[in-house]
Amino acid sequence: MPHSETVNEALETSVRQIxxxxxxxxxxxxxxxxxxxxxxxxxxxxxVISVITALEDHFxxxxxxxxxxxxxxxxxxxxxxxIHAITRPDR
Amino acid sequence: MPISTTGRIRNSIAxxxxxxxxxxxxxxxxxxVPGKRCALHRYQFVAQGVAPGxxxxxxxxxxxxxxxLGMETLPPASQRPPRPPATxxxxxxxxxRCLLASAPPTSQTLLAGWLWxxxxxxxxxxxxxxxxxxxxQSSWDLDVWVHPELRGGLVFARLWEEANTLLHEQGxxxxxxxxxxFNRTSMAAHARLGTLDLxxxxxxxxxxxxxxxxxxxxxxxxxxxxxxxxxxxFDTSGLPHIPSLELTCRxxxx
Numbered sequence: 001m002p003h004s005e006t007v008n009e010a011l012e013t014s015v016r017q018i019x020x021x022x023x024x025x026x027x028x029x030x031x032x033x034x035x036x037x038x039x040x041x042x043x044x045x046x047x048v049i050s051v052i053t054a055l056e057d058h059f060x061x062x063x064x065x066x067x068x069x070x071x072x073x074x075x076x077x078x079x080x081x082x083i084h085a086i087t088r089p090d091r
Numbered sequence: 092m093p094i095s096t097t098g099r100i101r102n103s104i105a106x107x108x109x110x111x112x113x114x115x116x117x118x119x120x121x122x123x124v125p126g127k128r129c130a131l132h133r134y135q136f137v138a139q140g141v142a143p144g145x146x147x148x149x150x151x152x153x154x155x156x157x158x159x160l161g162m163e164t165l166p167p168a169s170q171r172p173p174r175p176p177a178t179x180x181x182x183x184x185x186x187x188r189c190l191l192a193s194a195p196p197t198s199q200t201l202l203a204g205w206l207w208x209x210x211x212x213x214x215x216x217x218x219x220x221x222x223x224x225x226x227x228q229s230s231w232d233l234d235v236w237v238h239p240e241l242r243g244g245l246v247f248a249r250l251w252e253e254a255n256t257l258l259h260e261q262g263x264x265x266x267x268x269x270x271x272x273f274n275r276t277s278m279a280a281h282a283r284l285g286t287l288d289l290x291x292x293x294x295x296x297x298x299x300x301x302x303x304x305x306x307x308x309x310x311x312x313x314x315x316x317x318x319x320x321x322x323x324x325f326d327t328s329g330l331p332h333i334p335s336l337e338l339t340c341r342x343x344x345x
Contacts, residue, residue: 037242037243038243041275041276041279042279042283044276044279044280044283045237045242045243045244045245045246045247045248046146046247046248046280046283046284047283048243048244049146049147049148049150049245049248053148065150065151065152065153065154065245066153068150068243068244068245069243069244070240070241070242070243070244073243
């Protein structure tokens with residue numbers, strides 16, 4: 001398996017864990033296609049701040065205010081892509 | 092794929108519970124009455140603690156929030172949510188103030204959101220009802236709106252943070268409001284913010300007639316004139332004080 005795929009899977013697993021812990025989702029199934037904002041009642045604009053803070057703490061990143069946008073919270077996959085773009089070494 | 096009627100009913104019961112699902116089904120049926128002559132509204136009254144502190148943790152400072160005290164300082168109709176001018180004028184006439192959130196310069200939208208507050212008493216826009224706040228330590232908030240393109244961002248948190256600061260400086264410790272029991276997202280969001288439930292009321296309007304059934308005084312009311320409405324008294328003087336807004340944030344993380 002290519003290294004980048006392993007990294008992506010690990011990142012997706014971490015993002016799913018953070019979503020579960022921050023939003024109290026328990027063992028609810030979360031896949032890359034799972035819709036978030038507007039579909040997950042636990043995720044409102046206030047909870048978005050909690051998720052962003054938890055992601056920053058976990059990955060040691062800084063998310064700028066301008067980047068906190070609904071499009072990144074459309075699905076689990078879009079959130080993973082967003083975090084991946086920030087954590088990418090060549091960024 | 093379109094959802095079947097049975098599926099819709101099942102979803103509605105799962106989301107709202109069977110009691111509110113039945114009311115919601117009736118509300119949807121009444122929406123079909125020609126001329127919008129009939130409507131059913133079911134409200135949950137809540138109190139939200141007002142306390143010092145930051146809700147955004149220093150985020151969102153590029154979103155400027157400023158007070159607006161009259162129609163002349165509201166953005167033009169093309170930029171604001173569709174509210175009848177008479178409704179907005181009536182709000183200002185009863186002493187309401189509006190907080191306007193301006194989007195960052197990078198955004199395409201000018202008005203990012205607004206939030207209205209009124210002290211003492213509030214005349215409801217949607218049905219004939221009056222909410223009375225006898226305690227000087229309470230306020231009423233209404234019509235919290237965020238531009239659809241900016242929902243999920245920091246606008247709501249910045250609006251509430253500024254409202255909270257302003258109200259706390261004025262000695263307000265509880266902000267009361269009503270939310271639709273059919274809006275599960277809003278109900279859940281308020282519950283996560285640690286709001287206290289103050290009661291429920293159901294309004295059925297047909298033409299000039301209005302029937303009201305509530306879990307708090309005056310419990311029942313029937314009217315058919317504009318100047319006849321139930322008054323609900325929300326006295327928050329007996330409620331405990333919330334020590335800080337950070338407590339709300341901790342509740343959010345639980």
